Amino acid sequence: MTDSIRELTILQPDDWHIHLRDGKALGTTVPHAADSFNRVICMPNLVPPVKTVDDARAYRERIMTHLQNSDISAERIAAFDPRMTLYLTDNTTPQDIEMAAKSGIVQAVKLYPAGATTNSADGVTDISACVDVFEALEKYDLPLLLHGEVTQDHVDIFDREKRFLDEVLAQIIIKFPTLKIVVEHITTSDAADFVLAQGNHIAATITPQHLMFNRNHLLVGGIKPHFYCLPILKRESHQKVLLDVATSGNPKFFLGTDSAPHATDKKEATCGCAGCYSASIALPLYATAFDSVGKIDKLEGFASRFGAQFYGLPVNQSTITLVNTPMQVPNAYPYFDGTSLTPLLAGETLPWSIKD
Ligand SMILES: NC(=O)N[C@@H](CC(=O)O)C(=O)O
Numbered sequence: 001m002t003d004s005i006r007e008l009t010i011l012q013p014d015d016w017h018i019h020l021r022d023g024k025a026l027g028t029t030v031p032h033a034a035d036s037f038n039r040v041i042c043m044p045n046l047v048p049p050v051k052t053v054d055d056a057r058a059y060r061e062r063i064m065t066h067l068q069n070s071d072i073s074a075e076r077i078a079a080f081d082p083r084m085t086l087y088l089t090d091n092t093t094p095q096d097i098e099m100a101a102k103s104g105i106v107q108a109v110k111l112y113p114a115g116a117t118t119n120s121a122d123g124v125t126d127i128s129a130c131v132d133v134f135e136a137l138e139k140y141d142l143p144l145l146l147h148g149e150v151t152q153d154h155v156d157i158f159d160r161e162k163r164f165l166d167e168v169l170a171q172i173i174i175k176f177p178t179l180k181i182v183v184e185h186i187t188t189s190d191a192a193d194f195v196l197a198q199g200n201h202i203a204a205t206i207t208p209q210h211l212m213f214n215r216n217h218l219l220v221g222g223i224k225p226h227f228y229c230l231p232i233l234k235r236e237s238h239q240k241v242l243l244d245v246a247t248s249g250n251p252k253f254f255l256g257t258d259s260a261p262h263a264t265d266k267k268e269a270t271c272g273c274a275g276c277y278s279a280s281i282a283l284p285l286y287a288t289a290f291d292s293v294g295k296i297d298k299l300e301g302f303a304s305r306f307g308a309q310f311y312g313l314p315v316n317q318s319t320i321t322l323v324n325t326p327m328q329v330p331n332a333y334p335y336f337d338g339t340s341l342t343p344l345l346a347g348e349t350l351p352w353s354i355k356d
Pocket residue numbers: 019045117118119147228229230231258260261274275276
């Protein structure tokens with residue numbers, strides 16, 4: 001065994017699922033995202049949500065303003081390209097979809113079953129009533145991004161993703177056979193198998209936490225709120241399958257951090273918010289996960305090629321270098337109004353870091 005330093009230079013990655021939030025939160029989240037990623041698909045679950053092209057345009061401008069005010073390099077500022085999504089509600093019309101498709105700034109639309117996750121109260125209450133909207137998405141070739149969990153009270157939280165695939169998504173696919181769909185943040189072997197069984201117009205994103213952790217990390221030895229996100233971490237056998245498919249080189253699986261900031265006091269609470277904050281350390285996390293199974297050579301496809309390919313965009317030209325020199329994850333970042341933001345694995349050491 002040699003201890004030589006290993007380096008990996010890959011095309012600059014994109015993040016196909018990120019929450020930047022709004023207002024003063026952008027002062028922390030935007031520079032973190034722009035440090036590592038060129039394109040980022042910005043989730044629309046703001047309060048109030050991003051529902052129209054005008055909302056999306058205004059949100060993109062607020063994001064860009066925070067970039068100009070940050071201390072990141074001119075080169076990273078020039079490369080950063082937030083892509084917008086619209087939040088589907090019961091009132092979204094086919095005309096809204098047509099306008100989004102023709103806007104040039106809306107990359108996809110997002111479906112949250114009402115009540116499924118953070119800020120999803122305005123989401124869709126009856127997916128079977130979305131026929132016209134799905135038809136329009138199919139017609140204009142605009143991808144549908146799914147938070148794929150059912151929400152009925154009686155369904156066990158660990159079964160909610162599988163039940164969504166079997167009972168909801170399977171029906172959508174039959175009725176709309178060419179609709180482009182991304183099953184976001186998949187967490188089970190069932191979801192991996194489901195996506196593998198479909199055509200190339202159906203893909204999935206995978207978060208760093210679902211590759212690195214399972215429900216024991218969340219619950220054994222005390223409850224760890226910073227591992228709590230939705231869909232919830234599952235058992236180890238699912239984690240292993242996710243790691244298998246992510247590192248397989250299959251272009252159906254690509255990077256989406258689901259970095260989801262909540263102030264530390266909102267996580268460490270009697271009713272803690274769902275979401276792991278990972279944007280600032282996402283690439284070292286993914287590198288660590290891929291290296292753990294000897295598949296670091298598969299990282300570039302997952303992080304920098306397959307997402308662009310799915311969305312019909314060119315791959316980035318610039319590169320970034322990762323190195324297996326350890327880094328310490330900060331205990332917390334300053335957030336807005338005197339609050340702090342605790343990242344995933346706060347205070348721990350990661351074996352990989354980004355080379356300066
Ligand atoms: N993943 C999460 O646990 N939370 C996300 C919402 C989401 O992506 O489901 C958030 O916005 O906080």
